[in-house]
Amino acid sequence: MWSIFKKEFKSYFLSPIGYVVIGIFLFVFSVFFYLTTLEYGSVDLGSLYYYTALYGLMIIAPILTMRMFAEERKAGTEQLILTSPISMIDVVFGKLLAAIAVIIITLLISFMYFFIVLYFGTPNITVLLVNMLGFVLVSSAALSIGMFASSITENQIIAGIITIAFLIMSLFIQDLNNVFSNLAIMNFYQKFPSGVISLTEVVGLLSFTAMFTAFTIIVMQRRKLVK
Amino acid sequence: MVICVKNKKEEEKFVIQVQNITKKYGSFTALDAINFEIKEGEIVGFLGPNGAGKSTTMNIITGFIEPTSGKVIVDGNDVSKKPKKAKQQIGYMPEGVPLYGDLTVKEFVTYMAEIKGVKRKEKKEKVEKILEETGLLDVKNKLTKNLSRGYKQRVSMAGALVGDPKVIILDEPTVGLDPKQVTEIRALIKDLGKNHTVILSSHILSEVSQICNRVIIINKGKIVAVDTPEHLEQKVIKDNSIYVTVEDPENKMLKIKEKLEKVEDIKLISQNEDKTKKYIITAEKDVDLRKSLFETLAKEGITIFEMKKADATLEDAFMQLINKPEEGGKE
Structure with missing residues (x-):
């Protein structure tokens, strides 16, 4: 798993993708930093992370995940992985963790907003850290969907569109019927912004991630049957 | 049952055992009950025209594709049941050399x-x-x-080589290379053969006969022949075979047999684009057919473009085996 993680993480920064993702993320962060904090003279950073997660992930998750398996399949490098003794679980987790690591890097950079606010007032560091935890969890959920989308097609664009479609759809689908509300990952990111770690939300996001990771593993393990 | 017992006894000697592998895509059968074994230290060549099932066979051995039925045993481990152990013993160079472009x-x-x-x-x-x-x-x-x-x-x-696998599988290792590179890669493969079991696929006959100890000829998903390159050549050499290329619009060639004495067999080998056909004519022992053949064909109005005493090569063996109708799979 470690070797896959290392290679994938490196790949993000060997291609422009890693930088583009961090760039877009910081742009979205900055916009919401202005809108939610600066404009109101507020020291609350919770809504900054909430809105960035809500809108930023819609762009970021597909960019980070669309290549994961689709590109390997198209380039044929999938053959190298599937014929080596490494287990598919390691491959899938390695790739997911590499994408999460890129998000964590952005979050580390986002500390700068904290320091900007700190210059003017006294923001709550605990709330910030709770928000970051929630942000990582909600990102993992979004990335796991993207990863799954990437595993079912060899076309990166299609994988990306599926991911965007799912994330946009999850904004509205709960209005259709409450049954679907658990598909909306942002529903599990309601209490983090106020600095509360809710067990329901943590478990909700983790199980969401686990579900789509498991789906990806199943799809990849079944590849040899359908090829 | 007898077969089972035999296999168990000999399991030690074989690095790869392919047992009754069938692969179907819908109603299309890509591989049809293929069986073969490969001993340690051999260099084996898969030979066959494009689409014969070479890559499919290799993909199944390496565990990339699951066969519809049958099993592959690599170094005593079933590829489907103990993939980790089996795959550890295989180094695979897939067709089209997939690499990660952004890595050095x-x-x-x-x-x-x-x-x-x-x-x-x-x-x-x-x-x-x-x-x-x-x-x-x-x-x-x-x-x-x-x-x-x-x-x-x-x-x-x-x-493919890294990790010291016992078996190296190379799918079309020399495709798309210039002649100098081809020679270099072939030398490299020969070198590998000293310490590893090597399986390679190719549709270039001369390559296989140069490098390999054994050739497995596959056509339309079936094994047509398994033998050493030398034996395969010998199989085809029949003392009194003659190749003739003729223009024969009325298809009289096959009836010629009755008009010629001491002829055993006349077989069509290939049809050329210029509408000429190449036949192999086999005569009884110690008979030189060439003179009578020339005269008879001339009488029948068949034009001879080329006539050559057979000096069979692996290429001929290949063409003959591949052009054989269905009976081929029994080998």
Whole structure:
């Protein structure tokens, strides 16, 4: 798993993708930093992370995940992985963790907003850290969907569109019927912004991630049957 | 039952046993109950026209594709049931040499070593050794996407070699290379054969007869022949065979047999684009047919374009075996 993680993480920064993702993320962060904090003279950073997660992930998750398996399949490098003794679980987790690591890097950079606010007032560091935890969890959920989308097609664009479609759809689908509300990952990111770690939300996001990771593993393990 | 017992006894000797592999895509049968064994230290060539099932067979041996039925045993481990152990013994260079373009040669080989479970302590040393063996030291810091086709092939081969697998499987190792590179890669494969069991596929006959100890000829998903290149050639050499290329619009050639004495067989080998046909005519022992053949054909109004006493090559064996109708699979 470690070797896959290392290679994938490196790949993000060997291609422009890693930088583009961090760039877009910081742009979205900055916009919401202005809108939610600066404009109101507020020291609350919770809504900054909430809105960035809500809108930023819609762009970021597909960019980070669309290549994961689709590109390997198209380039044929999938053959190298599937014929080596490494287990598919390691491959899938390695790739997911590499994408999460890129998000964590952005979050580390986002500390700068904290320091900007700190210059003017006294923001709550605990709330910030709770928000970051929630942000990582909600990102993992979004990335796991993207990863799954990437595993079912060899076309990166299609994988990306599926991911965007799912994330946009999850904004509205709960209005259709409450049954679907658990598909909306942002529903599990309601209490983090106020600095509360809710067990329901943590478990909700983790199980969401686990579900789509498991789906990806199943799809990849079944590849040899359908090829 | 007898077969089962026999297999168990001999399991030790064989690195790869392919037992009754069938692969179906819908109603299309890509491989039809294929059986063969490969001994340790052999260099075996899969030979067959495009689409014969060479790559499919290799993909099944390496565990990339699951067969519809049958099983593959690599070094005593069933590929479907104990994939990890089986795959550890295989180094695979897939068709089309897939590489990660944004990694350097050294990074790629190191990555392959890692996913093949090479121990961290030995990793650096092994990678270095393999880069040297495959002649990649000069380019080890170049991105793989910037390499020429020949070097890409070497990198892919290095990726297959790392981790000391017992079996190296190379799918079309010389496709798309210039003659010089081809010779180099062939020499490299021969070298590999000293310490490894090598399986390679090719549709180039001369290549297979140069490198391999044994040839498995596949056509339309069936094994047509398994033998050494020399034996295959001998099989075809019949003392009194003559190749004739004729223009024969009325298709009289097959009836010629009755008009010629001492002829055993007349077989169509190929139809050329210029509407001429190539036949092989076999006569009884110690009969030189050429003179009477010339005269008879002239009488029948069949024009001879070329007539040659058979000096069979592997190519002929190949063409004959492949053009054989269905009975071929029994070998």
